[in-house]
Amino acid sequence: xxxxxxxxxxxxxxxxxxxxxxxxxxxxxxxxxxxxxxxxxxxxxxxxxxxxxxxxxxxxxxxxxxxxxxxxxxxxxxxxxxxxxxxxxxxxxxxxxxxxxxxxxxxxxxxxxxxxxxxxxxxxxxxxxxxxxxxxxxxxxxxxxxxxxxxxxxxxxxxxxxxxxxxxxxxxxxxxxxxxxxxxxxxxxxxxxxxxxxxxxxxxxxxxxxxxxxxxxxxxxxxxxxxxxxxxxxxxxxxxxxxxxxxxxxxxxxxxxxxxxxxxxxxxxxxxxxxxxxxxxxxxxxxxxxxxxxxxxxxxxxxxxxxxxxxxxxxxxxxxxxxxxxxxxxxxxxxxxxxxxxxxxxxxxxxxxxxxxxxxxxxxxxxxxxxxxxxxxxxxxxxxxxxxxxxxxxxxxxxxxxxxxxxxxxxxxxxxxxxxxxxxxxxxxxxxxxxxxxxxxxxxxxxxxxxxxxxxxxxxxxxxxxxxxxxxxxxxxxxxxxxxxxxxxxxxxxxxxxxxxxxxxxxxxxxxxxxxxxxxxxxxxxxxxxxxxxxxxxxxxxxxxxxxxxxxxxxxxxxxxxxxxxxxxxxxxxxxxxxxxxxxxxxxxxx
RNA sequence: GGGGUCGUGGUGUAGCGGUUCAACACGCCAGCCUGUCACGCUGGAGACCGCGGGUUCAAAUCCCGUCGAUCCCGCCA
Numbered sequence: 001x002x003x004x005x006x007x008x009x010x011x012x013x014x015x016x017x018x019x020x021x022x023x024x025x026x027x028x029x030x031x032x033x034x035x036x037x038x039x040x041x042x043x044x045x046x047x048x049x050x051x052x053x054x055x056x057x058x059x060x061x062x063x064x065x066x067x068x069x070x071x072x073x074x075x076x077x078x079x080x081x082x083x084x085x086x087x088x089x090x091x092x093x094x095x096x097x098x099x100x101x102x103x104x105x106x107x108x109x110x111x112x113x114x115x116x117x118x119x120x121x122x123x124x125x126x127x128x129x130x131x132x133x134x135x136x137x138x139x140x141x142x143x144x145x146x147x148x149x150x151x152x153x154x155x156x157x158x159x160x161x162x163x164x165x166x167x168x169x170x171x172x173x174x175x176x177x178x179x180x181x182x183x184x185x186x187x188x189x190x191x192x193x194x195x196x197x198x199x200x201x202x203x204x205x206x207x208x209x210x211x212x213x214x215x216x217x218x219x220x221x222x223x224x225x226x227x228x229x230x231x232x233x234x235x236x237x238x239x240x241x242x243x244x245x246x247x248x249x250x251x252x253x254x255x256x257x258x259x260x261x262x263x264x265x266x267x268x269x270x271x272x273x274x275x276x277x278x279x280x281x282x283x284x285x286x287x288x289x290x291x292x293x294x295x296x297x298x299x300x301x302x303x304x305x306x307x308x309x310x311x312x313x314x315x316x317x318x319x320x321x322x323x324x325x326x327x328x329x330x331x332x333x334x335x336x337x338x339x340x341x342x343x344x345x346x347x348x349x350x351x352x353x354x355x356x357x358x359x360x361x362x363x364x365x366x367x368x369x370x371x372x373x374x375x376x377x378x379x380x381x382x383x384x385x386x387x388x389x390x391x392x393x394x395x396x397x398x399x400x401x402x403x404x405x406x407x408x409x410x411x412x413x414x415x416x417x418x419x420x421x422x423x424x425x426x427x428x429x430x431x432x433x434x435x436x437x438x439x440x441x442x443x444x445x446x447x448x449x450x451x452x453x454x455x456x457x458x459x460x461x462x463x464x465x466x467x468x469x470x471x472x473x474x475x476x477x478x479x480x481x482x483x484x485x486x487x488x489x490x491x492x493x494x495x496x497x498x499x500x501x502x503x504x505x506x507x508x509x510x511x512x513x514x515x516x517x518x519x520x521x522x523x524x525x526x527x528x529x530x531x532x533x534x535x536x537x538x539x540x541x542x543x544x545x546x547x548x549x550x551x552x553x554x555x556x557x558x559x560x561x562x563x564x565x566x567x568x569x570x571x572x573x574x575x576x577x578x579x580x581x582x583x584x585x586x587x588x589x590x591x
Numbered sequence: 592g593g594g595g596u597c598g599u600g601g602u603g604u605a606g607c608g609g610u611u612c613a614a615c616a617c618g619c620c621a622g623c624c625u626g627u628c629a630c631g632c633u634g635g636a637g638a639c640c641g642c643g644g645g646u647u648c649a650a651a652u653c654c655c656g657u658c659g660a661u662c663c664c665g666c667c668a
Contacts, residue, residue, distance in 0.1 A: 033625035048628070068618090087628055110619060113602055116629085117617075120603055124660065178667050198668085224667040225592095236668095447668085475668085482668060534668075558661065 003073055009045015013094040015078045020097065022047065023073045023105070025135060027116070029066055036063050040072065041135070048096040049074060062102050069108035069115065075101045123549070128563040130554060142543040142551045148264050149539055150217055153237050156259050160252065162213040162239060167202035169195055169219065175513060176449055178222035181232070184579045195221035198532060200448060201517060203240035204489055207528040208520050215239035217535060226558045228547045229481065229537060240530030246472060249486060249529055250427060253476060257425065273425040281428050286404020291480030292424035294411030295332070298403045301325045301391065304377045310368050316353070316393050323393045324403050330386035332414055343390065343406065352394035352402055359387040408480070421544070426477045433471040434502065442504040447473045452488035452529070453499065466502045476533065478541050486531025493521040
């Protein structure tokens with residue numbers, strides 16, 4: 001059986017007169033008097049069938065029984081449409097197929113939603129019937145993009161001398177970082193595998209094994225709460241190099257990104273990407289993943305209000321609070337009194353004092369400031385008449401993040417209007433090695449446990465102020481999304497042990513949990529570094545989709561549930577028995 | 592773990608104390624239509640308004656609880 005001689009979407013007027021066999025799904029049916037128009041769809045596109053039962057009497061019955069999404073095989077002749085019947089909206093709009101025979105390969109029940117209208121349907125229903133939704137090119141297109149990303153990446157890294165090597169998914173649970181998905185071991189009572197959160201340790205072992213350039217497009221598993229840009233399983237472009245440096249890694253990644261943009265979009269990316277230190281990013285953008293399409297900047301205006309009598313600002317500043325402002329140019333950000341009040345109210349709710357200043361013709365309306373001081377402030381903010389200034393007075397720990405959120409929400413409209421399809425990369429550098437964990441009252445790794453400290457910082461501060469140590473690591477940010485992170489790794493066991501000690505690991509705990517790694521470092525480990533790029537996030541941003549679920553073929557919902565196959569699900573008593581797992585209480589979560 | 596929003600025929604929504612309140616669009620079924628292209632026209636079927644309780648003479652509508660969905664914070668690269 002020949003199912004098709006041509007694909008629906010490829011037919012043009014140059015095919016006029018050809019005998020063709022097509023197979024596909026019924027996209028629409030339009031019955032007009034004695035003739036029936038059927039749009040037949042396959043992956044390549046849509047072609048219009050013309051079925052005239054008066055010419056082929058045997059078609060009459062079969063046409064009467066056709067429904068949307070039935071699967072057909074048809075034979076017919078390509079004919080050019082007359083001038084007035086051409087549909088310029090369709091790529092195949094100059095022709096149609098005069099049908100001679102129809103065979104229904106498969107019939108479709110009434111569908112839960114229309115393929116071409118699924119964007120208005122509840123997402124969980126679409127996910128349950130993902131195989132229907134995927135028939136819509138708008139839904140399937142991101143998967144082709146992702147395919148291109150993977151192919152380009154493999155080619156690029158292969159050309160750079162990388163080997164693609166697989167690492168285990170069933171691995172050892174490690175402390176720190178995200179919660180693990182655990183897999184009980186049948187052969188070892190009470191013992192568990194953990195699904196890998198990332199191939200971090202394995203890739204280090206590979207370079208220690210003399211494989212100087214490794215990469216992998218790898219699945220990662222993390223059992224945390226999910227968001228638009230977080231799924232329980234996701235993919236990373238993961239790589240590691242021996243004898244490398246931060247500049248070399250950056251060059252490599254910039255090369256990958258520019259190759260991707262060149263190959264897929266025919267866009268020349270401006271290189272190198274701008275570099276912003278972590279400290280600078282927080283102070284200017286209120287986040288470590290700034291969207292550089294957004295022109296707004298946070299300005300520290302504390303100094304202009306820091307004099308006795310400048311009530312109430314002065315008193316709060318003396319208590320170590322900071323005063324931060326964002327200038328909103330009237331040319332780009334129209335602003336109503338009501339919006340302003342709403343914003344201020346949302347800040348008060350977060351425990352910050354907030355202010356909205358309007359720049360009038362005669363200047364910013366802030367009475368406590370001298371004219372000279374006020375003018376200096378206006379210059380600092382580049383503020384002009386009609387502009388607004390939003391300002392927050394709060395402890396630094398909350399002020400910057402509040403302003404960061406404000407900057408994001410204010411910038412949204414601007415980006416949507418002016419910058420929607422532009423791509424702004426940035427490197428974020430000089431991250432602190434540790435961050436303080438309030439709950440556990442100890443330091444934890446801000447990147448991961450094996451990140452190389454800046455050795456000068458380390459020598460100076462590791463005994464007294466570990467939080468002043470910067471790490472040899474960096475992030476890649478694209479349009480406000482953290483695309484990936486990486487850096488240099490510790491390759492000396494003494495340093496690794498000392499870092500783990502600072503984070504509160506006893507030597508016994510280190511030997512038990514990381515003994516194999518420290519031992520490996522003692523058998524001749526090369527200096528090394530690497531990076532990991534979130535493949536799904538990259539695809540999401542490039543496809544300009546709002547959710548990771550749009551670029552994962554069979555994603556889970558926000559509670560980690562798949563409606564298509566029904567996991568997580570209960571398992572049989574026998575399976576539990578084999579694993580020697582007993583539940584104290586009958587679980588009632590789902591069937 | 593916390594907060595916001597939502598839950599009405601197959602799908603998307605309207606109704607937000609009573610009276611043509613169970614409606615509208617798409618889809619579905621039947622009929623008509625020989626150039627449609629989101630075809631059109633006529634008619635029809637289809638919902639105990641997520642679930643449980645309460646207030647009331649009266650609840651889709653108000654209240655409480657619960658379940659589910661979703662977004663955000665916490666958490667997480």
